[in-house]
Amino acid sequence: MTAIPVDDNTVQDPTRRAPLVLGDADLASVTQTVCEIAERPRPPTSWYVAFAVSVALTGGLFAAVGYLIVTGIGVLGNNSPVYWGWPIVNFVFWIGIGHAGTLISAILFLFRQRWRTSINRFAEAMTLFAVACAGVFPAVHVGRIWLVYWLAPYPNQMDLWPNFRSPLLWDVVAISTYGTVSALFWYLGMIPDLATLRDRATSRWRQLLYGLFALGWRGSATQWHRFEWAYLLLAALATPLVLSVHSVVSFDFAVAQVPGWHTTIFPPYFVAGAIFSGCAMVVTLAVPARAYFGLKSLITMRHLDNMNKLILGTSLLVGYAYGVEVFMAWYGGNMYEAFAFANRALGPYAWAYWLMVTCNVIVPQLFWIRKCRTTPWIMFLIAVLVNVGMWMERFVIIVSSLGRDFLPSSWGMFKPTAVDVMMLVGSFGLFFTLFLLFCRYLPMVAMAEVKAVLPPDRGPAPAVEVD
């Protein structure tokens, strides 16, 4: 039997515990590796190039939104019979992306999956930025955006209250709660690391700004005790929250009577799809980021391998849901439902349906092969295809169902406009702008958490913990 190479932690060997951090990292070097990214006086030119492109695209998003607000929603492709076009497709797509971040940071934390520590910080950041991108779409596509505060229950001279028994209002409540809790969770976890940056700061400005956001953290035993409790409780709260958010989003569809939407499988199906797409986005971001910022010893191949296994697992769940949908359409005996699915697979949007099935069900099966799970460019390619497939899934659900519902005389096709395209592309710009700023100025890896999982023989050993 050949010895396992020291720098390969993807091999399952029951006689040893695979290291979570590679190389000869110790407490100081973990800090040094993570902090120096945020402390470089000038990031490399390629960062500026990426940032310029992202900012330009974000500008395109804002220009499109501004034009939309000033002119009216007629500038979008939404029209009879497809009144929910790309804005809702993009909204569901982005909100789904966010779910993997919460899965990694909260659910894996509760399950004591300690490998999560290296990737949870930027997975959470991804959640937050994805929720920000998602929030843009429902807000601007309501038409008179300046009256959007009508959604809030406040006493008003119209003597009206919002209807709390509407899925659209549940959506508002769920998304805003999700955004708030994700932000709190992310920020709370980052306070000790911000204090590290504060203590290493060499300029007065950095010291003041990091100091302000570190809130005076000193790492005292009392603070750590409260911090761990608060973090554990937030994780315990975020776990049911993340399951509820995409369930509520699916109610927007499932509670309506449109064939293809009115089905009880939607909540679990949406949650599985959300985690699937989010894990793919984590891999899409992690593969270039770890190579680019020199984090290969912290975000190891084992992390990516685990993420790819998650993608494979959720891909099977999603494929199962597609199958059950088709089965229900046939077994349910409802002619409209049956037609909706025949129309998806064979109708004018068949290309979208089969693209979705290919990207989401067939392509991820490559992850059964170990070589595909551990080769960066292959997993990156698969992850990008999964992102495409998951966008297509929402497109198929929304557009093909609305385009051909009960009354053949009101069937129609959906045609996106330039504004639609600009808003979709621009939302990626916004996402990457925020992500690049995060990489540049904030600790990308949860240093304090990684230090707690270092092997005991590296420098000062952490207290042995049995749990």
Add this chain to the structure above:
Amino acid sequence: MDQAARETDSKQVAGLLAEFDGPQALKAAASGVREAGYTRFEAYSPFPVHGIDAAMGRRRTLLPWLVLGGGIAGGLGALLLQWWTNAVDYPYLISGKPWFSLPANIPVVFEAIILLSALAAFGGGLALSGLPELFHPLLSCARFRRATTDGFFLGIDASDPQFDESRTAALLRSLGAGETELYDRPRTEQKVPRPLVMAVVVAACLALLPPLWIARVRATRSASPRLHLVSDMDFQPKYLPQQSSPLFGDGRAMRPPVEGTMAVDQRGDDPHLLRGEVEGQPATTFPVAVTSDRMKRGRSRYDIYCATCHGLAGDGDGITSQLAFEREEPKWVRPLSVHSQVVRDQPVGQLFQTISDGIRTMPGYSSQISVEDRWAVVLYVLALQRGRHATLEDVPTELRRHLDTALQGDARTPDTER
């Protein structure tokens, strides 16, 4: 030693800081310091050291109870909000379901529980940790900066009853401390510059002006139209009556009728029939034949168009009016009773004009009721007035016998007999 070389004012000393090798040494030292009778000390580490709370003799935090409280408050609050707004204050009828149906309220209750618990966990966690605390003596101690990277420190506060600079330092060294160092309170109290304070005060006062202005506007009346921040569809690019337009030769936006245009009911020019006028004065006679059939026709039109406000008997107590009073509609004007002296004194022509053109808040009915039918309604109104104010003498002698039996026989009134 550092502290010996330094000139220290004992009042300036905030505490003593000692560095240890690692988490195990720190834990042992914390235990030792506690056994020596110290109470005001704290251990600092770059990551949580498990078991150190027990070594320091610290109790568990109250935080879980705070979070439970937040969750209960969120759940009950959301339930109360939905019940009050959707079942009591503004009941929503949704597909005939009960006003308050719990299952449909669960999603919002659930989200509110999570939101308030999470806010309690975050806010409570920070507050119980004494954060934010942007100024602390330790933060100005250069050595301590390694506490967030790889340093393990024990700090004993100078306010501890057991604290003594040399004895405490000796104790810490006996517990395995590498370096010990006294740390000071900040020498000068850093004060916020006075102009900055003034600027903040002035800005805060100015910030109160907009809400005060809004409150004043909300509480008072104004004759000018409301402000339009966003005009919505109040102002549309279209021509209104009497506006000018460069599109037409005569400069008017309103177009005169095409030559030869005739009004819908312009039969000849009979002011008596069409406008209820005789020589410019309200007519006192009917321009149409007064017959029993016409009166019955008038009753059917009256019951359709007039009775909703004026009441079936003309008392001004129709169902719309009753409802308006019940709801305390501020702009509602009670319809006149047709039996009031003012109305009874009016000539038929004036009644006709009121029905045709409307009066006060009553709209005109010329577009809905034809000319003949309007005269029929006038006739029926006269009949109502006559019936209300009739005496026995008005009843023909040969019919008075029926009247007696009718009054004695049952309680039927002429109204219900219709």
